[in-house]
Structure formats: structure tokens, C-alpha cells
Amino acid sequence: MKKIFKIFSIVAFSAAALSSTGCDDFLEMNSSTDVNDNVAISNTANLDKVLIGTYKGLFMGGNVESSDRGLAGLTGMMSYYDCGGVDMTSLYGMGTSEHQCYTFADGRSQASGGYTKGVWTQYYDHINRCNIVLDALENATGTTAEKNIISGQAKAIRAISYFQLILNYQQTYAIAKDKRGVILRLHANDEDSMPFSTVAEVYAQIVKDLEDAKTELGEYAPGNLWRITTEVACAWLARVYQVKGDWANALTNANAAYINHSALMTKDEWCSGFDDMITNNVKEVIWGYQNNNDTSVGESCPHGMWFNRDPSAGETNSSTIIYSFITYFTTQQWVDLFENDANDYRASRLETTPEDVAADPSRQVTDEQVQKVMLWHRCTNSDISNAHKWAYNKFKHYGVNGKCQPDIVLLRASEMLLIMAEAQANTGKETEALAFLNKLQNARNVTKITKTTSRNDLLEAIYVERRKELLGEGCTGMYDNVRLQKVATRIGESGANNYAGHYISNGLGYWGTKVADGLSSSMASNDYHYFLQIPEDEFSKNTAVDESEQNPFTGQ
Numbered sequence: 303m304k305k306i307f308k309i310f311s312i313v314a315f316s317a318a319a320l321s322s323t324g325c326d327d328f329l330e331m332n333s334s335t336d337v338n339d340n341v342a343i344s345n346t347a348n349l350d351k352v353l354i355g356t357y358k359g360l361f362m363g364g365n366v367e368s369s370d371r372g373l374a375g376l377t378g379m380m381s382y383y384d385c386g387g388v389d390m391t392s393l394y395g396m397g398t399s400e401h402q403c404y405t406f407a408d409g410r411s412q413a414s415g416g417y418t419k420g421v422w423t424q425y426y427d428h429i430n431r432c433n434i435v436l437d438a439l440e441n442a443t444g445t446t447a448e449k450n451i452i453s454g455q456a457k458a459i460r461a462i463s464y465f466q467l468i469l470n471y472q473q474t475y476a477i478a479k480d481k482r483g484v485i486l487r488l489h490a491n492d493e494d495s496m497p498f499s500t501v502a503e504v505y506a507q508i509v510k511d512l513e514d515a516k517t518e519l520g521e522y523a524p525g526n527l528w529r530i531t532t533e534v535a536c537a538w539l540a541r542v543y544q545v546k547g548d549w550a551n552a553l554t555n556a557n558a559a560y561i562n563h564s565a566l567m568t569k570d571e572w573c574s575g576f577d578d579m580i581t582n583n584v585k586e587v588i589w590g591y592q593n594n595n596d597t598s599v600g601e602s603c604p605h606g607m608w609f610n611r612d613p614s615a616g617e618t619n620s621s622t623i624i625y626s627f628i629t630y631f632t633t634q635q636w637v638d639l640f641e642n643d644a645n646d647y648r649a650s651r652l653e654t655t656p657e658d659v660a661a662d663p664s665r666q667v668t669d670e671q672v673q674k675v676m677l678w679h680r681c682t683n684s685d686i687s688n689a690h691k692w693a694y695n696k697f698k699h700y701g702v703n704g705k706c707q708p709d710i711v712l713l714r715a716s717e718m719l720l721i722m723a724e725a726q727a728n729t730g731k732e733t734e735a736l737a738f739l740n741k742l743q744n745a746r747n748v749t750k751i752t753k754t755t756s757r758n759d760l761l762e763a764i765y766v767e768r769r770k771e772l773l774g775e776g777c778t779g780m781y782d783n784v785r786l787q788k789v790a791t792r793i794g795e796s797g798a799n800n801y802a803g804h805y806i807s808n809g810l811g812y813w814g815t816k817v818a819d820g821l822s823s824s825m826a827s828n829d830y831h832y833f834l835q836i837p838e839d840e841f842s843k844n845t846a847v848d849e850s851e852q853n854p855f856t857g858q
Contacts, residue, residue, distance in 0.1 A: 473784070577697065589713040
């Protein structure tokens with residue numbers, strides 16, 4: 303595992319960043335300079351520049367190859383977890399790693415495939431950088447307040463990185479806390495060869511880092527949304543405690559993250575798409591970042607993956623509006639969660655089918671029509687299967703002068719509200735849980751809001767609401783199926799679902815076990831298809847670990 307000692311990405315300031323963010327720094331890579339480590343880490347100002355470069359890697363993937371955009375940073379992980387479930391389907395067009403994530407092809411999780419190395423190395427790169435910063439703080443010049451702010455952010459980034467690693471390289475906490483986890487590296491001068499820690503030990507460090515971050519960041523108010531604050535640390539703690547099943551702490555931290563963002567999105571805010579939520583000052587946003595001409599994640603983000611470009615843009619990758627990888631659709635399974643509720647605007651739809659257009663060409667859907675709804679069919683696509691799939695406008699983005707420059711929202715208050723509901727239901731406070739759930743449902747104009755206070759039924763309603771509300775935001779799909787120990791079934795395309803199900807050719811083949819009908823496939827919650835094998839390089843270079851500790855490729 304490579305450590306970084308003497309080469310740092312020093313992030314320069316620019317007028318473009320000042321104008322777009324209203325703050326004094328941002329994720330701009332105007333130059334990369336090799337500098338002596340003593341210079342780079344001698345004061346808090348320089349340490350903060352190292353930290354900014356680490357943010358960029360955390361958000362956008364850092365050293366991840368461009369072909370692995372589907373797993374690049376937290377931005378890639380927004381769809382990575384959801385692609386591993388039942389609510390999204392992926393066309394094999396320009397897809398590489400994001401399509402492998404969906405299909406669960408061998409190259410996705412096997413150590414020899416390269417995909418697993420991309421996840422492993424990027425998060426350890428962030429961890430190593432944070433360790434350098436944290437080790438240097440004691441002797442760096444700067445005030446105590448400055449050091450606390452840098453320390454809090456570095457510890458939070460390290461914790462978030464370890465959380466991504468443990469989610470991907472071992473089964474969930476409830477059944478695997480005593481199993482082999484990942485390698486805990488907490489100092490820049492750690493030995494190259496170190497043993498694995500247990501899952502429980504990794505989670506304990508994640509919690510410690512985030513709790514420390516809460517304290518050290520205190521009232522830190524940077525004036526922008528991409529910096530980690532106490533609220534952001536609380537939101538991540540809510541997720542961590544949710545996975546652990548520590549419901550009292552999940553509730554406390556979710557509430558702390560939620561309270562200042564409790565004005566839930568309006569219908570207009572939701573339906574305008576998720577690409578301008580920071581620009582439009584949507585109050586629900588807890589954490590995210592903006593892109594501009596100098597700092598762009600480009601097409602390598604969810605907004606460049608969904609096959610939702612307007613009909614006038616055509617059905618190929620080339621577009622005068624914005625380049626697209628024409629990959630993701632929603633499935634009929636997800637659409638059916640709304641039970642044809644005409645008032646719930648999250649699933650407003652244009653029902654026109656390819657058959658309607660074939661019978662009457664004047665019924666071809668227009669740009670204006672599809673822009674008014676969340677779901678529609680690409681009726682004139684030459685592939686009849688693609689033409690029946692549901693295009694989804696949540697992540698629709700027209701770009702700026704042909705460039706993909708969306709706002710990327712990483713944490714929202716709605717998720718925290720649903721974590722609070724789940725926490726209350728799991729601690730016997732079903733009435734309070736129902737109130738939290740109903741608040742979100744009322745905000746989304748749900749016609750038949752949940753009324754049950756039966757714990758199991760209420761928990762299932764919360765789970766369904768998570769799928770409806772949070773699709774494509776990195777906390778449903780395999781994330782929920784694994785932590786909740788749910789067997790998940792993908793239903794393939796057929797006449798019964800108007801061919802809006804999963805692609806049989808690539809959506810069912812590697813995913814779990816096909817069921818008797820041949821048109822669906824089920825995945826057990828602990829199937830190692832969900833998890834990645836440790837990269838081969840770790841075993842060849844780290845003498846403190848042994849191949850016997852490798853994850854199996856499949857099975858439980």
C-alpha cells in the first residue's frame with residue numbers, strides 16, 4: 303500500500319472559485335507541485351491546502367482511472383450502492399465500472415478484476431493523506447482553533463473513507479462484527495505490513511473519529527457546503543449507527559444534522575431536478591459541492607449516467623445539449639412502489655408507450671412534455687426494450703455551455719428524517735416514528751399516508767419510503783438490503799411489466815440465483831457477490847496478512 307510523504311497536491315486559489323462559492327478556497331487543481339514535506343506540513347495554512355486536495359479525491363475519486371467513474375469517490379458511490387439493488391437497471395452502452403456494478407460480473411468483485419483495487423486504493427489514499435495532516439498538526443504553527451478545525455475535518459474524512467471500505471469488503475456489522483475487517487492505518491509512518499482489524503474494531507475507530515470531529519469542529523461555520531461541519535459529522539454518524547443498529551445514537555445524530563435543514567423540499571424544488579439544489583439554496587441540503595469551469599467532475603457523475611436526455615437530443619451518446627453515457631433507467635419495481643398515486647410528484651409520469659407512437663406518430667413525446675414529469679418512455683428508441691424502460695428526470699442536467707457541471711448533493715435532511723423514524727420504530731416508539739414518516743409523506747403529497755403503528759409494518763413502510771425518496775443518493779439498494787438482511791429479487795423484462803423490468807441479458811445473469819420462472823433472480827443479503835475481494839497487491843506486499851483471510855467470491 304502506497305504511502306504519501308513528500309508529494310502533495312497543492313490546491314491553488316482562483317477567481318472562478320471565489321465567484322462560484324463565495325468562500326476563500328475550493329477544489330481547484332490549477333497545479334500540482336512536488337514539495338518538501340517539511341514545507342508542506344509546517345503550518346496550518348499549508349496543511350489546509352493538503353486537506354483541500356484530499357476533499358477533491360474524496361468527492362471525485364482522486365487516483366481512480368477514468369474508466370472506473372462509476373466508483374469514483376462519494377460521487378460515484380451515489381449510484382454504486384443503488385445499482386446493486388432492484389430499483390435501477392443499466393443499459394450496456396458506454397458503461398464500464400458502473401455497468402459492472404449493476405451486473406455483478408466477475409470483474410466487479412474478484413481480486414484479479416481490477417475493480418476492487420480502485421475502491422481499495424482511493425480510500426486508503428484519502429486515509430494516508432489525513433494521517434499525514436493529523437500527525438503534522440502537533441508541531442505545525444497555527445492557533446489551537448485552526449488546528450481543531452483541520453483535525454476535525456481530517457478525522458471525518460478518514461472515518462468516511464473507512465466506512466466506505468468496511469461496507470464494501472465485509473458483511474454487515476450485525477452478523478460480522480467479529481470477522482476480518484480492513485487494515486486500520488492511523489499514522490503516516492505505520493509499517494507497510496499491518497494485519498487486518500476486526501469489523502468491530504474498524505467501526506469503533508470510525509465512531510471515535512466522527513465523535514472527535516463533532517467536538518473539534520464545534521461551531522465551525524465555513525460559509526460553504528462542501529466543507530465538513532459538525533452537522534455533516536452528525537449525519538455520517540447517523541448512518542454509521544444505523545448500520546450498527548445503535549438506534550439511540552442514530553436518532554440523536556440524525557436529529558442534530560436535520561434540525562437546521564428541516565424545511566423539506568417543495569414540489570417545485572424537487573421537480574426542477576437535483577442538479578441545482580445548492581445554487582438554488584435548497585434548505586434540505588446538508589452537504590454537497592458545486593462544479594464550475596475550473597472544477598468539474600464532468601460526465602463522471604450520476605447526472606451524466608441517466609438515460610433521460612430530452613427526445614430531441616436523440617438516442618445516441620452524441621448530443622448538442624450535453625454528453626451522456628445513456629446508462630441508467632428506473633425499473634417497474636420502483637415505479638410500482640407508488641401504487642399509481644397521481645399526487646406523489648416524485649413519480650409523476652407520462653404514460654405514452656412505444657405502441658402508442660407506432661399507432662399514431664403524432665403522439666411522439668416532446669421535450670416540453672417530458673420536462674413536466676419525472677418518468678417517461680423513450681418511445682422512438684430503435685431497441686424495443688430500451689424504448690419501454692422508464693427514463694427518470696431526478697438527475698436531469700443540461701450542462702453549462704455543453705459541460706456537465708451539476709451541483710452534487712451528498713446528504714439531505716429527508717434521509718435524516720427517515721433515520722429518525724427508523725430509530726424510533728426500533729426502540730418501541732412507533733407513534734413518534736409514524737409522525738416522522740408522515741411528515742415526509744405529506745411533504746411529497748402522498749395520497750395514502752402510512753397509518754399503521756405495528757412495528758414490523760411500520761419499519762417496512764419506512765424502508766419503502768427510503769427507496770422512493772432516496773433513489774440514486776447512495777443509501778438504498780444493496781446498502782439497505784445488506785444492513786437489513788433482506789433477500790432482494792430482480793424481476794426481468796417481460797410483457798407482464800411492459801418490458802420495463804431488468805435487462806435479462808445483463809441484469810440477472812450474475813446477480814444472485816435465478817428463480818424458477820427464468821425471468822427473475824434473487825440475492826441473499828450476505829452473498830459475497832455484494833462484497834469485494836481484497837486486492838491481490840495487498841497480499842503480495844503486506845506480509846502481515848494471508849490469502850486465507852480473503853473474501854470468498856460468492857456464497858455466504
